[in-house]
Amino acid sequence: MFSSVAHLARANPFNAPHLQLVHDGLAGPRSCPAGPTAPPRCSRNLAAAAVEEEYSCAYGSGRFFILCGLGGIISCGTTHTALVPLDLVKCRMQVDPQKYKGIFNGFSVTLKEDGVRGLAKGWAPTFIGYSLQGLCKFGFYEVFKVLYSNMLGEENTYLWRTSLYLAASASAEFFADIALAPMEATKVRIQTQPGYANTLRDAAPKMYKEEGLKAFYKGVAPLWMRQIPYTMMKFACFERTVEALYKFVVPKPRSECSKPEQLVVTFVAGYIAGVFCAIVSHPADSVVSVLNKEKGSSASQVLQRLGFKGVWKGLFARIIMIGTLTALQWFIYDSVKVYFRLPRPPPPEMPESLKKKLGLTQ
Numbered sequence: 001m002f003s004s005v006a007h008l009a010r011a012n013p014f015n016a017p018h019l020q021l022v023h024d025g026l027a028g029p030r031s032c033p034a035g036p037t038a039p040p041r042c043s044r045n046l047a048a049a050a051v052e053e054e055y056s057c058a059y060g061s062g063r064f065f066i067l068c069g070l071g072g073i074i075s076c077g078t079t080h081t082a083l084v085p086l087d088l089v090k091c092r093m094q095v096d097p098q099k100y101k102g103i104f105n106g107f108s109v110t111l112k113e114d115g116v117r118g119l120a121k122g123w124a125p126t127f128i129g130y131s132l133q134g135l136c137k138f139g140f141y142e143v144f145k146v147l148y149s150n151m152l153g154e155e156n157t158y159l160w161r162t163s164l165y166l167a168a169s170a171s172a173e174f175f176a177d178i179a180l181a182p183m184e185a186t187k188v189r190i191q192t193q194p195g196y197a198n199t200l201r202d203a204a205p206k207m208y209k210e211e212g213l214k215a216f217y218k219g220v221a222p223l224w225m226r227q228i229p230y231t232m233m234k235f236a237c238f239e240r241t242v243e244a245l246y247k248f249v250v251p252k253p254r255s256e257c258s259k260p261e262q263l264v265v266t267f268v269a270g271y272i273a274g275v276f277c278a279i280v281s282h283p284a285d286s287v288v289s290v291l292n293k294e295k296g297s298s299a300s301q302v303l304q305r306l307g308f309k310g311v312w313k314g315l316f317a318r319i320i321m322i323g324t325l326t327a328l329q330w331f332i333y334d335s336v337k338v339y340f341r342l343p344r345p346p347p348p349e350m351p352e353s354l355k356k357k358l359g360l361t362q
Helices: 002-009 017-023 038-052 062-082 084-095 103-118 123-152 154-159 161-192 200-211 220-249 259-293 299-310 315-339 352-357
Strands: none
Touching (some): 062 123, 084 161, 123 154
């Protein structure tokens, strides 16, 4: 699979410029012809090779996708686990709003009843579940981005790039939620049912004994309802925000920005995307939290019982959590790319062929 995707990635519009030089046949000094005309060709080849040496792998290669998946594991697993206390309070506000009346009241009640250790309930399924989700979310996003781009072609990829981001992220999240669902169900059961179980080792066997595999996957449909719109917003809003920041805010081109400066832009764009993500996905998140706490309820029944006002409980806590979470995830993911020297193409530019069609160039 990776080999076929790597072949398609060679002509991909998201590909890094130096790879275009390589694929056009300028592969290195061995191709330099002898004679007086050789130096110009050689110097161009050497320049392309020098640029290529900055990267550890080619864009769209199997190694590229695997390391992107690793970046997803690190970014999602660590950030979600770090925010477990806030997530716990948010879940309890959703399932028992009479007892947990606000974010600060929720922390106060939780500390009073469970102590400081109680704030860490559910950390193990959170870490495992969201690490698996991150692997699929970021890894498959890069795969589908290449596949759909090659289906569209260079010009349509640029014109329809927002739709491409939406389609690639939705496709990736579909598989990511299947990986996440069992651990998400276990985490919510631990966090919202006092006395049910305190650890993953206790909760998972108990859930399986009571309800079988259904206990772990009954929330996958509302999870898709929550996570797919969230991820579509997360990736599309981030990609377009980065593009806008470099175009209208950052005072110099991306190529002239240092790596730390580029990562700052990544963090800001991630936070902006995170705020929109929280708002779009919050109603479904409320349904998931209540559904995984209760036995025998369906998503439609929970939605009907909560009502319009009920599904927005805990939104402020979720905005803080998801805004910070999304910003940190993009920052960590981009940092992993920098560390492993992966290709990080700049924001897309209009292809020359399209400029000529639109009469923008001679």
